[in-house]
Amino acid sequence: MPSPPDFTDDFRSGLITLLRWRRDVRRFEPTALPEGTLERLLELASTAPSVGLSQPWRFVVVESLKRRTAVRDCFERCNAEALTRFSG
Template sequence: MPLPPDFTDDFRAGLVALLRWRRDVRRFERTALPEGTLERLLELACIAPSVGLSQPWRFVVVESAERRAAVRDSFERCNAEALACFSGERAALYARLKLAGLNEAPCQFAVFADRTTEQGHGLGRKTMPATIDYSAVMAVHTLWLAARAEGIGMGWVSILDAAEMAKILDTPPEWTLIGYFCLGYASEEHDVPTLEREGWEQRRRPVVIKR
């Protein structure tokens, strides 16, 4: 039986720094990532835990200029609809926020969860089928940390219509959109979330209930 790694105090301190510096990046340089970087990061994402070892994540790398333009159009429409839901100072603040790096990010991909996968033989998801989606989110987070550890930024674009995205990316109907992501080198670095810096929201202490 192999021995577990000896995780030192320095390693643990580095891990905390990684978690703190993992930001939702919206401002990217246009510099391309080194060849093979995305493929390697996707491999690391697949180390993530998944219910029943189902590995339900499906990655769609978007390289087509036409498809990227369609994604931007979808974002613009959804963003305008979201803005209309706010009023007053909140609307003005929302309008100032940069909520996507779709014009600059050199690498873009979508993550889907295949809820119909037979891998894992249904273990662990009969009573909680949403664990398939949660598993795909774990893969996203694993990739996010791996990218940040290499100085690469990642941004989650959630202001999109899922049904429209399925058409744009021509994905199977049984795949459920988890998110659309931008990847590249950040043009600025912060250890505080953008929404906190802009005054949209403040980070709060965890809610813990003891029974």
């Protein structure tokens, strides 16, 4: 396990910039990721903190266009239904 970073002013500034920069992604590039990128991203994501190191998340890679469309359609239906429960 790597040692914790030194929380210098530069480190804090970079972290603040990163947190302010992040965005909710709504459109994705259709091009494939370079070989090994997805695996590295999933490995990094699995290091996120969780209560009692329970790591409750599950990752699913959906490569089929037909299935990706079905997942997106399901999300849009569920999201539209959830929005009906809110006002204003």
